[in-house]
Amino acid sequence: MSTKQKRYFLAEEDIPRQWYYIQADMPNKPLPPLNPATKQPMKEEDFYPLFAKELAHQELNTTDAWIDIPEEVRDLYKYYRSTPLVRAYGLEKALGTPAHIYFKNESVSPIGSHKLNSALAQVYYCKQEGITNVTTETGAGQWGAALSYAARVFGIEAAVYQVKISYEQKPYRRSIMQTFGAQVTPSPSMSTRAGKDVLTKDPMNQGSLGTAISEAVELAMTTPNCKYVLGSVLNHVALHQTIIGLEAEKQMEMAGEYPDVVIGCFGGGSNFGGISFPFMRHNIKDGKKTRFIAAEPASCPKLTRGVFQYDFGDLSGLTPLLPMYTLGHNFMPANIHAGGLRYHGAGVIISQLLKDGYMEAVDIQQTETFKSGLIFAKAEGIIPAPESCHAIAAAIREAEKCKETGEEKVILFNLSGHGLIDMSAYDQYLSGSLHDYEVSDEDVQKNVSELEQIIK
C-alpha cells in the first residue's frame, strides 16, 4: 500500500441539491414501458397501484434534466455524504501503470453501499403520501439492508424477499435487515402465488432476483397501503444515484482532472448510471469523449450477449414490459457471489444508451473479479464487495492497457460497496475453490427466442 493517499471531500454546502436526469438530454428517448395486456404505453396513473405517485411521475419524466432533492433527503445524505473520491496511488503503484486511477468510495455509507442513496429518496416519497408499508426484493442484501435502514428512518414497515441462495449463504445481511426491524423472507417462498408456482415446479429452486421481484410486486398489489420499491433497473432509481457522479464531478475538479474512462459494475444499472450519467451529459452536450464501461458478470451477460427487446422485469410477468437488453426473464443466472448482478435485464435508459453507442460493456469471470478485488484490497486497504470487484477488474484491464501504451489516462470507477459481509467468497477464492461459469449460446438463444411471443 502506498502511504501517499489522497481523498477529496465536498463541503456540506457543496453537496448537490438536484439529481440529474439524463432522459431529458438523450437524443433518442427510451421507448416507453408497455402495459402487457394492451401493449399500450404505460401512463403515470398505471403505475400508481405499485409505486408512490411521485416516483411514478419521475419514472416517466423525460423532460426535466434536474430534479430537486427534497431537503429532508439531502439532510439524510449529509450523514454519510459527500463520500470520498480517492486517488488510488496504491493501486497505481501495485500495477505499475502510468494511468491515474480514482475511485468514488460509496462503501462508507452506514449500510456499506450506494443503495442508500435511492432507498432514502423512495421511502421519503412513500412517507409523504401516507404509505405505511413497503416491500422489495434483494439479492446479496445490499439493497435490502438499505431499504430496511430507510424504512426505519421514516418509521415505515418493510418486508423484504431475499433470493434464497443469498439468504442462506450470507446470513449476516439478513441479520442486518432484521436488526433494523425488517421482515425478511427467503424467495421463492410459499407466501405468494408467484413463489408457490416456482416451488411447485422446482422444490429446490435457489431463487433469483426475477422471482423475488414477482413476490414483492404481488405482496404490494394485494396489501392495503403498501407500495413496491426497487433498488435498480428503473429510471427513477438511477436518477437518485446520480448524486454519486455529480459529487464525483466536483471532486475530480478539485483534483484538477477529468476522466477519460468511467467504470461501474452492472446489475440493473443503478450504480453504473449513478457514476456515469453526470459525466455522460458532457459527451452528449459538450463534445467530451469520455468512455463509459459497464462491467457485468460473464455468467449473466445481458449487455454483451443479450438482445434489445421488450421483456418483463420479473419472472412471473407481473411488471410492465420494458425495452431492454435482456437474456429473457426465464434466464436463471449461476450462483455467483455478486448476487446484486444476477439479473436478466438492463434498465431502459442504459439499454438505449448502449444501443446508441454512448457506452460500452465488458463481461468478466468471477475469479478474475476476485483476483482484482484482492489486488485492490492489498493496495488500498478496503475489501470490496463482489459486485464492486467487477468494476475494479475492468479498471485494472484499462490500467494495464495504459501500461502497454504509456498513456496517462484518467480512470474513474465506482466502489459501490465493501465486502466485509462477503468474506466467505474471499475464503473460497483464497482456497482455490471459486468457480467460473460459462453461459452457452444455446441457453441464451432459448430464453431470448421466447421473447418474440411476448411482443406479438
Added chain:
Amino acid sequence: MSTKQKRYFLAEEDIPRQWYYIQADMPNKPLPPLNPATKQPMKEEDFYPLFAKELAHQELNTTDAWIDIPEEVRDLYKYYRSTPLVRAYGLEKALGTPAHIYFKNESVSPIGSHKLNSALAQVYYCKQEGITNVTTETGAGQWGAALSYAARVFGIEAAVYQVKISYEQKPYRRSIMQTFGAQVTPSPSMSTRAGKDVLTKDPMNQGSLGTAISEAVELAMTTPNCKYVLGSVLNHVALHQTIIGLEAEKQMEMAGEYPDVVIGCFGGGSNFGGISFPFMRHNIKDGKKTRFIAAEPASCPKLTRGVFQYDFGDLSGLTPLLPMYTLGHNFMPANIHAGGLRYHGAGVIISQLLKDGYMEAVDIQQTETFKSGLIFAKAEGIIPAPESCHAIAAAIREAEKCKETGEEKVILFNLSGHGLIDMSAYDQYLSGSLHDYEVSDEDVQKNVSELEQIIK
C-alpha cells in the same frame, strides 16, 4: 431514527500533530513494571528483545506530556481521520432523555475500529528500525485486522495468534487478516511451547487473550528480526489512541459543549484511554469535574471486582510483572461475543487512575449490552461491535438517570467499532439464545490469591 443528524469533522490541518501522554501529568505515577526474575524495575533496554526501541522508550516515558506523531503516520491517519463526532439526536429521542449524547465514530476506519490508530504507529516504528516481522494476538479480530492492514502498508510480515473460540465463531475477521496477507493461527496452537502446555492439559481449550499473548511473545523471542506488538493494555498503545480524545475535544468545541461524562468500553484500556485521557487532563490540571466511566463485561470484571496487584500480562508468565487491577492471569473469561474485552487485567495507567479516584467502572451483562446496541442501531443506523455495545449500555444508563432527574448532561462515548462482522451475535440476541455469565466470588478469590505468591 431522527432525520436531524449532526456530524462534526476536523479540517485536515486540524488533525492533531501530537499524542497526549497522561503519565506526565499524573500526580501519582504508575508503579514500574518489574522483571519477574529479579523483581527489579524494568529498564528500557529490558524491553528491546520484545519491542521496537522507540516503543520501549515510549512505554517508560513518564515526563513528556506531548509526543510528536510521525508525519508518515499522520498522513496515514488522514485516510480515515478525523473520524466524525456525532450528536446522537436519534438515540436521545428514542430514550426520551434531556441528556445531550455524542459519540465519536471510530468504526469508519478501513478495518472498522479504533485499533488502526496504534497499529499504524507501532508498525511504523518497527519499520524504521529495520524489523521485518511482527507478531501479535487478537480476540474477536479487530486488533489482528488492524495489525494486518498496517503490516501490509509498511511491507512487513505479520503473524497473528487468534483466540480459538473467535477464530471459529468469527471466520470473517480471520479472512480479512488473510486477505491483507497475514498468517493467522488459532490459539492455543501446537506451534509454541506455551500453546502446547495448554493443549496438553486441556485439549479442548478454547483459548484466551492471555494464552494468545504467551504464544505471540514466545514467537517474537525465538524469531530473528521479529518484534511483538500489542493492541491494548500497554501505555504506548493508549498513548497512540489519544488521537481519538484529542480530536473529540476540538469537535466538542465545534459543537459548543464540553462533556460531563465520558464513556468507553473496557478490555485493556486502549479505546477507553484514547477517548478519556485528553479530557481527563483538564480534571487533573484545570479543575474540570468530568466523570469517566469504563464499561466492562460482568463476565470479566477486573475493574469492579479484581484486585490491584502485580500480575503477568499473559497466561504463561512470559511478560514483565505489571501493577494492575486484575482477576489473575489464570482467570478464564466466559465466551462472550465481545472477544476484545476478554482480558484478565487492566493497563497500568488506568489501574493507577482508578485507584486514585480519577475514574469509575461499571460491569454490564451481555444481554443488556446487546439490548442497548439494538436501540442504538435502530436510532442511529450504525450496528455497533459487541465491545462498543458496553459503552452504549453505560451511556444509556447515564441518559436514563438524566431522564429521572431532568438534567441536560452532556454524555460522550466512544463507538470503538462496527458490528457488521458480529451479526451472528445479534442473531442470537434476537432469537433469545444469548446468555449472561455470572462470575463467582470463589472463582475471583481463587485466581487472585495465587497472585500473592508472585510478588513475594
